Amino acid sequence: MKVTETFRISFKALGDRKVRTSLTILMVIVGSSLMVTLNGIVAGLGQFAMDVFSKLAPNILFITSIPLGGSETEGGDAGGDDGGPPSFLGQGLVSVPAITLDQAVVEKLESLPHVSSVIPSYQGRITVSVENESQSASVLSMQPENLEIIAPALEFVEGSNVSPEDRSAIYLPLSIANKLWGLSEADDGDDNISAAAAAAAKIGRQVEVTYTYIDLATASRQSRSETFTVAGIMEPVGNPTIDRAVVFNLDAGNELLGKSGRYDSLFVAADSTDNVEQVEKEIRNLYGPDIGITTSEAILQTIQEFAAGFGSVISSIALVALLVGSVGIVTTMYTSVTERTREIGVMKAIGARDRNVLALFLAEAAIIGIIGASVGLVVGVLEGYGVLSLFASNLFSSAEVTPRYPLSDLAKVWWISLGLSVAAGLYPAWKASRLSPIVALRRD
Incomplete structure (x- = not known):
């Protein structure tokens, strides 16, 4: 058949x-x-x-004072939302730091071969307020001119003015700006103004930033507030860590977040993607397992x-x-x-x-x-x-x-x-x- x-x-x-x-x-x-x-x-x-993670610069190493896989205790001031490392470096239970990331560590890392720059940063959770609207956001306190090193695709909306030494300047992601001022993708309908163009009109406005923390001496909830001027609005790059973080310079972050010169993380830029592994070995030779090191390649893997x-x-x-x-x-x-x-x-x-x-x-x-x-x-x-x-x-x-x-x-x-x-x-x-x-x- x-x-x-x-x-x-x-x-x-x-x-x-x-x-x-x-x-x-x-x-x-x-x-x-x-x-x-x-x-x-x-x-x-x-x-x-x-x-998302491929949009991070491939030559960047993320350094924290929390050794990966170390002993765990509850966070305090070191953990994610309370001023610890960025979200992509881990949250929740964290180890007691074995070393302090300060300017001395920065200078030592800058002296290593194949290291082109070391970018210190403070992190935390803040509330940004304008008029009757407020938004909770993470903060990435660093020199704003270094943003293009860790996120090469980052662009500011037209009219932004990046002023590295201006401690009163704040840079908002487009998503936060849209929520603060109630903007949409097509604000002012008939004119079909884009969200970026509408947000650009808010450059120069003042916002109030509030940082809330627990005072260990009195075991009470305290807060510090400061007024900043919107100097720039950042276009989305496709990475939530950058797209949802408010940025102001190191001096402002050190004072507002009460860091006393102790950095939460360092972004170490190798002079070439081919030398990332060598730079990681050099850092390990200096600090052994007492420091946390993560690379974009490791994250992707x-x-x-x-x-x-x-x-x-x-x-x-x-x-x-x-x-x-x-x-x-x-x-x-x-x-x-x-x-x-x-x-x-x-x-x-x-x-x-x-x-x-x-x-x-x-x-x-x-x-x-x-x-x-x-x-x-x-x-x-x-x-x-x-x-x-x-x-x-x-x-x-x-x-x-x-x-x-x-x-x-x-x-x-x-x-x-x-x-x-x-x-x-x-x-x-x-x-x-x-x-x-x-x-x-x-x-x-």
Whole structure:
């Protein structure tokens, strides 16, 4: 019997049991679409994270006084939101610093070979207020002219004036400026003024910055406030650490945040990307394990490893759903064999061989798998976009993160779905091929 003829007969047999066949195909669609959706979302989020961190200068090393993997105590003034290292260097439980990052450390690092510059910074959480509006934000206190070193893609809106020595100057990210003054992507509608142009009109305005902290001497909540003048507004670069941080110079940060010259982190710029590893070794030779060092490459590698591991777990969960669909195929095919016993007996009586019967039932399983897998791919792709648009809109914009569906991944899901479908139909098909025609014809 020809292959085309086998599939034609099998397709007709499935058509005779439309409801049962449709439900079985639906189970395959659910399993395969779930696998496609989850894999696409994980791949999209992984790519988004990699895109974010790839926008950091590749020759930068991030230095903190918190040794990575050291003993842990609760934060105090060193932890993330209370003035510790930036969000991409870790939050939560932190170690007691073994060394103090001060000007002496900066000068020592600047003397190392292949180090082009060392950029000290203070961090913390502040509240920026203007008129009746206020916004909580992280602060990155550093010399503003050094921003282009750690974020080469950074640009200021037209009209900004970067004044490194002006301690009263503050530089706001566009997102914070928009919220403070209630701006939108198309402010003043009829004129179609962009958010950046509308925000530029706020340059020169004054804002009040408040830093709240716990006074260890009195165990009471204290705050310090200072008025700054908006000297510039920063365009988004695609990195949340920069895009959501308010910037003012070191002197202002040291006084307002009460740092007493103790830096929270240092950005060490190697003279070349090729020398980053050498610079890291030199720093380790100086301070051993008592200092935390992170590079853009290490961050990207960690993201890739996490995405790969998380993707494997998600795929395993989706595979369970596909296996459930396979059980449905076994049930459908086994019931079909039982119901069509006399039909099988007739086929064998007129000359059909065991392999012909086996091929017919395997073809039915394959057809179920082909239809279910093909429709499942389409449904899975659409589900991926739908899920992100519904549940991720408050975290990302649709332009920032989208699901990814490499053809190789879609092909793998399709073949897995088809393979499981055929495997699920193997036993019922074998049982049908082994029926004796005499016994089959006696069955009512």
